[in-house]
Every structure is written in C-alpha cells, then in structure tokens.
Amino acid sequence: MDKIKSYTELKLFHEECKKLLSLRTSDENNIEKHKSEHEIDILVCGGTGCKSARADEIIKNIKEEVEKNNLSNKVNVEMTGCFGFCEKGPIVKFMPDNTFYVHVTPEDAEELVREHIINGNVVERLLYEEPTLKQKVKRQDEMSFYKKQKRIALRNCGVINPENINEYIAAKGYLALGKVLTEMTPEDVIKEITDSGLRGRGGGGFPTGKKWSFARASKDEIKYIICNADEGDPGAFMDRSILEGDPNNIIEAMAIAGYAIGACKGFIYIRAEYPLAVHRLMIAIKQAKELGLIGENILGSDFSFDIDIRYGAGAFVCGEETALMHSIEGSRGEPTTKPPFPAEKGLFEKPTSVNNVETFANVPAIINNGAAWFSSIGTNTSKGxxxxxxxxxxxxxxxxxxxxxxxxxxxxxxxxxxxxxxxxxxxxxxxxxxxxxxxxxxxxxxxxxxxxxxxxxxxxxxxxxxxxEDNCMVDIAKFYLEFIVDESCGKCTPCRVGNKRLLEMLNKIVEGKGTKDDLKKLKDLSKIIKDTSLCGLGQTAPNPVLSTMTYFMDEYDAHVNDKRCPAGKCKKLVRYKITDKCIGCTKCSRLCPVKCISGKLKEVHFIDEDKCIKCGTCFEGCPVKAIDLV
CATH class of the missing domain: 3.10.20.600 (Ubiquitin-like (UB roll))
Structure with a gap:
C-alpha cells in the first residue's frame, strides 16, 4: 500500500473506495453513483458467537457454490463484524435487498445460492419469526429488534469487513482525523466533543470533553491516551463486538484524542481472552501504519501518533483506570487514591486520558457530523x-x-x-x-x-x-457478591473484608439460617462499604444488595421469617408438596433419585421430606402440575 500523504489524497481515496459499500445501503442513488463490480453482496457475521457456530465454513461453502455456478462476476461474499442479533446467529444477509437469514448452517449454502440468487426465491425457513406475531420477516429494517435502534458506535458493525481498511475508509473512515489535522485546533476538537455532550460510556458517565481538557491543560511534553478495553462485567460484550467489527474506528478516535490533548502515544488495554478482537486490532494497526494514518507525520502534518496493545489477565479491578495503568506499567493491578487524577499524573507518571471503547467509537462520527447532530439525540443531560x-x-x-x-x-x-x-x-x-x-x-x-x-x-x-419469575432476588444478590469477592484486589479493608462479610450473611439467609438482625447488618454494612472503599469497584459493590432489599424486601423476609424461597431457587429452603391434583400416575416416584415419594396407582402420592434432597425432578416432571412449592 502507498502511504496517503494528505487530507486531499484521503478524500480522493474515500471516493474511490465508496463502490465497495454501494450495495450495502438502501439508497438506490448511491448504488448507481458508485457502481459496484458486483450485483449482490452476501454478508456473513464474523463475530465471536457466529464464528464459534461455524461462520467460517458458511463463508467457504457459499464462495464454493458461487464459483460452481459461475456467479463470481455477479456475487461478492464478505465477512463482517457482529450484526447484534446474537440469539439468531449465524446470520447471513443479502444486499441490496436486505434479506436477513438466521440460524444459518454451512449445509444451507447450496440452497441459499440456488434459491435466492439463481431462482430469485426467498428461503422462508431461514427467515426470522417475530416471537409475538408468529410471523416471518424478510428484511432487517422490518424487524422489531432493529426498528427502535439508532446505530452510531455500532454504525459499521455488520456492514464492513473489519479486516479491510479500504472498506472502513469507504464508510468515511479517517476523514474525521484528516479534518481535525487540517481544519481544527486541539481546542476546537475539545470544544466539539464538549458541545456534543458525550459522556464516558464505561461506567461513571464523566463528560469526555472535560476529561480531555484537563489533560490538555497539563504542561508535560509527554502524554498518553489509553483505550480501556478491559470489559469484565458478567454478560457484557459491547466493547469486544466493536473491536471485532470496527477496529479502525477506535484507532482513528484515539489519534483524534491524542491530537486534542497533545499526546503522541496510545495504548489499548485489552483482555487476553478476547483473541479475535486482538487479532483484528493488530491487522487494523498494521494497515493504518502502511497507509500512513498512524505513525509519523500523519497525512503530511506535524502530528505523529502510534498505538501499542497491552494485555490484561482478566482481573475485573483493572477496569478501574488507576489499576489499569499500574497493570500496563507491569505492576500489580491495584487502584490508587485520587487526586492526583490521571490527567495530571497517570501512566508512567505522565498526564493521561483514559476512555473506554464505546466512548471512542462515537468520536469520529461526532467530528464528521457535528456536535449539534449528536446532542440532538437523547435527553437533556444524557446525549447520544x-x-x-x-x-x-x-x-x-x-x-x-x-x-x-x-x-x-x-x-x-x-x-x-x-x-x-x-x-x-x-x-x-x-x-x-x-x-x-x-x-x-x-x-x-x-x-x-x-x-x-x-x-x-x-x-x-x-x-x-x-x-x-423463577429468579430469586436474594440469590441474585449473592451471585454478584460472589463475583465481587473473587475479583477484589484486597487493597482496602472495606472491600476486602466488608464484602466477604456481606456474602457470609447472604449465604446464611439462603440456607435458612438468617435472622432479622442479619437484614439490618446487611443494610448498615453495605452503606459503610459504599462510603469508605478506595475505588469505584468497592464503592458500588453493595448496589445489588441494596437495590434488591429496596425493591424485593418481601423475598428477604420470606427467607428469614418463613424459611422459604418464593422462587424455589434456594434449595435449602425449598419444600415440595403433592396436591389433590395428583392422578396417581406414579411418574414422580419413578423419577425421584432417592425414592422419597410413595403412593398407590391412581391415588394421591406423598413426599417424605426427611429424605427429599430438593432436586426438583418431581416438580419438573409431573404431567399434571400437581406438585407445588410451599
């Protein structure tokens, strides 16, 4: 690849690349204006979930079917990032007609090519069915899952091939960086981000423009930008999907942030257990360097910016910015008190600005479309x-x-x-x-x-x-406390000891040993931990306990006063009773692993509670639902 030496060259290259994406828009004028070499784009989700369900084989098989039928001049097959609809993966989408196929397997390739392309028929069995309407839906934009969404951070995920920088440039990639380097001062950039109302998407919601302005005000010649990709919440995969589906978006945003605060070096701190995201980041950084979009004298300017990747080992506390910086430095990942704040004294004792992946993902779009556009979305205090x-x-x-x-x-x-x-x-x-x-x-x-x-x-x-209704809220609070206790770095006593005491009390309660005094202690200790812990992890750790006690106190009371779990989740508190609905089919007694159910054929059966191990097999297996929780 030849290096792009100016913003003008970049804009010309963008126009040239537009044809790569012309079929992936519903705008017929765009298709005509930027004529593609093909008539159909077949997009296959290449996110972690779909890849684990054989997406690579789907791509291979579709390409083979296309070649076998001499359709290579008509059909282009591309891997993309995550479409977002993970429940229905692997996903294959045909453009420009926007036909959205779900639960596709490699064995479906032959039928998709034959029916959809050769015969012009939709493969009905692979369409999504709306759960409430029980009705098949053909187009992505007609699906309820997508109708109320507005994609900014995810704008390119499921649209572009994340391993091809030319497709990112076709989608206005690096135009925002070119704009700030040629038309805006660092102060202009910070004002634009401030006026947009963008707030940190990693937790606390601190205004991004204000954070950048603090780092800009620091006089040190060496400053750093850090992208926090240490996504540790159970069930969370937002940042990972953005990095897998649109890695150049984050690289461009980090360079813009570097220009704004006066930093020439950036670090992406990412969990080592995100191998696909790491792989695509490495490809994106390599391609951006080859084109001169990061590195020395970007686009012919006097601004230079480089990015390195640093790996985390999966410690939840390293999502906290000071612990994260210690980890990059090679030290134990423990938080430190503030002030000084990272904008004054951060990584390697130098001014540092830390933002998470999703925050960065909004930045190029804000620069390209303007602060007023972004701030028009959302609420008065929460924009975008x-x-x-x-x-x-x-x-x-x-x-x-x-x-x-x-x-x-x-x-x-x-x-x-x-x-x-x-x-x-x-x-x-x-x-x-x-x-x-x-x-x-x-x-x-x-x-x-x-x-x-x-x-x-x-x-x-x-x-x-x-x-x-089947979830026990006391058990949910216990689950999150178990996670916090495991992940606490142990540096401060309130978090290290206090959360362990909370967990001990919750264990007593779910085992039927809790007292009214335990409920009072739970509340009191939770408030102390919130007020005295060192970092955000400890200060917010009691939230699951306090919120469940606020809104589901009746479940706590049932566990303590009645020694009963209303949801039937806590085994030590579960009791089963066979009601008069029993038809005496004997299925429950045959299923019971400890043979604690007795009764004659066609007569009501009985459970010996002393022998019952609370496994729930009888409850789930009864054909007439004659067994109740008591």
Whole structure:
C-alpha cells in the first residue's frame, strides 16, 4: 500500500473506495453513483458467537457454490463484524435487498445460492419469526429488534469487513482525523466533543470533553491516551463486538484524542481472552501504519501518533483506570487514591486520558457530523446513544444501541421481544456487578445516567440482564457478591473484608439460617462499604444488595421469617408438596433419585421430606402440575 500523504489524497481515496459499500445501503442513488463490480453482496457475521457456530465454513461453502455456478462476476461474499442479533446467529444477509437469514448452517449454502440468487426465491425457513406475531420477516429494517435502534458506535458493525481498511475508509473512515489535522485546533476538537455532550460510556458517565481538557491543560511534553478495553462485567460484550467489527474506528478516535490533548502515544488495554478482537486490532494497526494514518507525520502534518496493545489477565479491578495503568506499567493491578487524577499524573507518571471503547467509537462520527447532530439525540443531560448487551431471560438476546431516554419497557418488550416462555418479568440488572436490580414497577423508567443513579442502579458499561419469575432476588444478590469477592484486589479493608462479610450473611439467609438482625447488618454494612472503599469497584459493590432489599424486601423476609424461597431457587429452603391434583400416575416416584415419594396407582402420592434432597425432578416432571412449592 502507498502511504496517503494528505487530507486531499484521503478524500480522493474515500471516493474511490465508496463502490465497495454501494450495495450495502438502501439508497438506490448511491448504488448507481458508485457502481459496484458486483450485483449482490452476501454478508456473513464474523463475530465471536457466529464464528464459534461455524461462520467460517458458511463463508467457504457459499464462495464454493458461487464459483460452481459461475456467479463470481455477479456475487461478492464478505465477512463482517457482529450484526447484534446474537440469539439468531449465524446470520447471513443479502444486499441490496436486505434479506436477513438466521440460524444459518454451512449445509444451507447450496440452497441459499440456488434459491435466492439463481431462482430469485426467498428461503422462508431461514427467515426470522417475530416471537409475538408468529410471523416471518424478510428484511432487517422490518424487524422489531432493529426498528427502535439508532446505530452510531455500532454504525459499521455488520456492514464492513473489519479486516479491510479500504472498506472502513469507504464508510468515511479517517476523514474525521484528516479534518481535525487540517481544519481544527486541539481546542476546537475539545470544544466539539464538549458541545456534543458525550459522556464516558464505561461506567461513571464523566463528560469526555472535560476529561480531555484537563489533560490538555497539563504542561508535560509527554502524554498518553489509553483505550480501556478491559470489559469484565458478567454478560457484557459491547466493547469486544466493536473491536471485532470496527477496529479502525477506535484507532482513528484515539489519534483524534491524542491530537486534542497533545499526546503522541496510545495504548489499548485489552483482555487476553478476547483473541479475535486482538487479532483484528493488530491487522487494523498494521494497515493504518502502511497507509500512513498512524505513525509519523500523519497525512503530511506535524502530528505523529502510534498505538501499542497491552494485555490484561482478566482481573475485573483493572477496569478501574488507576489499576489499569499500574497493570500496563507491569505492576500489580491495584487502584490508587485520587487526586492526583490521571490527567495530571497517570501512566508512567505522565498526564493521561483514559476512555473506554464505546466512548471512542462515537468520536469520529461526532467530528464528521457535528456536535449539534449528536446532542440532538437523547435527553437533556444524557446525549447520544448507548450500547447494551441484552441477555438473560429474554427472547432476543443480543447487542442493541438505542437513544438515551428510551424506556426499559421498550427495550425489553419491543426490541427484546419479551420474556422467554411467556414467563412474568421480575427485574432487570443494569450496570453489571456494580449496578442494581430494577423491578417491573419501574419499566417506564427512561434510560439515562441520572434516572438510573436515582433508583440505586447505574448505566455502567452496558450490561442488561433480564430476570423472570423463577429468579430469586436474594440469590441474585449473592451471585454478584460472589463475583465481587473473587475479583477484589484486597487493597482496602472495606472491600476486602466488608464484602466477604456481606456474602457470609447472604449465604446464611439462603440456607435458612438468617435472622432479622442479619437484614439490618446487611443494610448498615453495605452503606459503610459504599462510603469508605478506595475505588469505584468497592464503592458500588453493595448496589445489588441494596437495590434488591429496596425493591424485593418481601423475598428477604420470606427467607428469614418463613424459611422459604418464593422462587424455589434456594434449595435449602425449598419444600415440595403433592396436591389433590395428583392422578396417581406414579411418574414422580419413578423419577425421584432417592425414592422419597410413595403412593398407590391412581391415588394421591406423598413426599417424605426427611429424605427429599430438593432436586426438583418431581416438580419438573409431573404431567399434571400437581406438585407445588410451599
């Protein structure tokens, strides 16, 4: 590749590359203006989930079928990043007609090429079926999962080949960097980001422009930019998907941030257990260097910027910026007190600005489209969009990007397709282990920083775990406390010892040994830990306990006072009773592994509670639902 030596050259190259993506837009004028060499683009999801389900074989088989039928001059097959609809992968999309096929296997390749391309028929059995309407949907833009989404951070995921920098440039890639280097001062860039209202998407929501301005004000000649890709929340995969599907977006944004604060070096701190994201980042950095889009004197300017990758070993606490910087330096990943803040004294004692992947993903789009465009989306205090990893007891598991201010109900029932198996919604956990559990009475809550904080939860990095009537909220609080206790670095006593004491009390309660005094201690100790812990991990660790006690205190009372788990989740508190509905079919006694059920044929059976091991086999196996939890 020849280096691109100026912004003018970059814009010309962008125009030349546009034909690569002309079929991937619904704009017929664009297809005509930027004539592609092909008539059809077949896009196959190449995210981690789909690759694990043999997406590479799907691509190989489709290409073989295309060649076998002499269609190579008509059809282009491309791997892309994640489409977001992970529940339905592997996904294959035909453009420009936007036909969206789900649960595709390598064995479907022959039929897809024969029917869709040669015969002009849609393969009905591979179309998505709306869970509420029981109706097949052909086009991606007609699917409820996508209708209310607005993609900015994810704008190129599922559209471009993340391993081909030319496709990123076709999608306006690096034009924002060229613009800031030729038309804007560092102060102009910071003002644009400030005016946009962009806030950190990694947890606390600190204004990005303000963070950059603090680093800019530091006088040291050496400064650093860090991309925090240490995504550790259970069930979260937002940052990983962005890096896998659009790595050049992050590289460009880091270079823009470097120009804004006066840094010439950046580090991407990423978990080593994200091999696909690492692989694509390495390809993107190599290609960007070959084109001169990072490195020395970028686009003929006097600005130089380089990026290195540093690996994390999976420590949750290293998502905290000071612990992260210590890890990059080769020290133990422990947080330190602030001040000094990283903008004054950060990595290697130099001024440093740390932003997470999703925050950076918005930056080029803001520069290209303007602060007013971005700030017109969202609410008064929470601008733009937010990416969520929607998981748990939900029909449409996947990655969604929605405008700030959308309600939980819209996300769960319209985008998420409602609760699996028609169960009753109970709660949704936002913000990962540091967040809180939000009950059904708050389903109309708008999703923004202030609203979530006000009810004892938080935005966090964007995990959203949905729970149904079968979840025990005491058990959920215990699950998150177990995670926190495992992940605490142990540096400060409130987190190291306090959270362990919380977990011990929760274990007592789910085992039927809890007391009213334990409930009081749970609340009191949680508040002390929040007030006295060293870093954000410890300060927010009690949130799952406090939020579940606020909204589901009846479940705690049942565990303590009645020695009963209403959801039937805590085995030590579960009791089964066979009711008069029993028809005496004997199935329960035949299924019981410890033979604690007795009774004659066609007569009501009985459970010997002294022998019962609370396994639930009888409860699940009864054909007439004659067994109740008591």
């Amino acid at each position: 969009t937010k990416v969520f990893a929607l998981a748990g007891k939900i029909n449409n598991v996947g990655l969604v990007e929605v405008p700030m201010g959308i309600t939980l109900e819209e996300i769960i029932y319209e985008i998420g397709g409602g609760i699996k198996n028609n169960k009753e919604f109970k709660a949704v956990q936002t913000g990962g282990p540091s967040g809180g559990c939000i009950p059904s009475v708050l389903l109309n809550l708008p999703i923004d920083y202030e609203s979530l904080n006000a009810i004892g939860s938080m935005m966090g990095s964007g995990g959203m775990i949905v729970m149904d």
